Amino acid sequence: MSKNIKKRSTYFSIIHKMKNTIYILLCFFIKTSLSSQVSTLVSSSFPQSLDFHENELYYVDRFLGSINKVDVSINNPTSINLITGLDYPQSIALNGVYLFYALSDGIYKINVTEELPNPILIVNTSFQVRSLAIRENELYFPDTTNGNISKIDINTNNPSIENIISGLTSPIALEFKGKELYISHNHGTISKIDINSETSNIIDIISGLDSPYGMAITNNYIYIAEFSQSRISKININLNNPTIEVILEYPNVIGPEDLAINRSTLYIAESFGAKISKFDISTLNLLEQTSNKYIQIYPNPTKDFIFVKGLSQIKNFSIYNTIGQKVMSGVISNMEMIETKNLSNGVYFLKLDNETILKFVKNDF
The missing domain is CATH 1.20.5 (Single alpha-helices involved in coiled-coils or other helix-helix interfaces)
Known part of the structure; x- marks a missing residue:
């Protein structure tokens, strides 16, 4: 025994x-x-800052001293110069038809619908502005050297700079999610503040990053451009103790400076790669499986069909391969058969009503 x-x-x-x-x-x-799945959108000598207006991606080319745009909805797009001859532009932010950009002496704006945009000085600055973020009628920007976050009212003529946060360590990039302002710091942390709160309490979210020069937020995730390590990582900001997940790294990305998200595509300004690249982040959902001990697939591995056991009601299903392509979809009830004989051999993911994801293997041998 x-x-x-x-x-x-x-x-x-x-x-x-x-x-x-x-x-x-x-x-x-x-x-x-x-x-x-990383591919090149357009080439650029030194792309640094990104922002979207509908399907048009606007970006800074710092070495060429230009602000450009590209239509991401078409195949093989070409860049269009919006304004040139600028003195090392670093950051941009869009608000309706107005694009705000920072130079060494101040913050300017142009109307992007004009054929020949006329730059208008909004406010003078005595420090380098590395990032711009807009919420409603207020434009926020960091003073990396002195550790401050400031704002101006962009609906006001000759606005005054209002300092809202002091005592930070090298704030470098800003990004809003609702009323929360996320701040990345050059020493490798990301923190946040509720701008509607009177206390201005800074909450640290994550540390251990390397030169987080750019951020982009979608759903519950912050995507982070880690410049020095040439990698893109992400964290789940809904978790109390999030962990860093690296999703792209050298040589697939080189010197990322900034990020922007349009629909399910992440756009990356690769300054050392001299290009803007793109990456479909919807495929990342396959790595975040939601298990359910009551719902099972059998046989697994399989050849011609699978059954799903444990369903309490009819479910919509989709089957994805390992690069995120949907290969099958339909409706299924408990113990109903799904034919798999036309699938190629390999690993697949069965997704039920955007909730449970189950893995199975197709094998003809």
């Missing part, structure tokens, strides 16, 4: 190790596949 128990224990230990190994290899395979 004791020998049988020992054998059974050894068997389950081996199975557990095999499952862990398969999971690790699967994650590696998926991340490798995801890295291959």
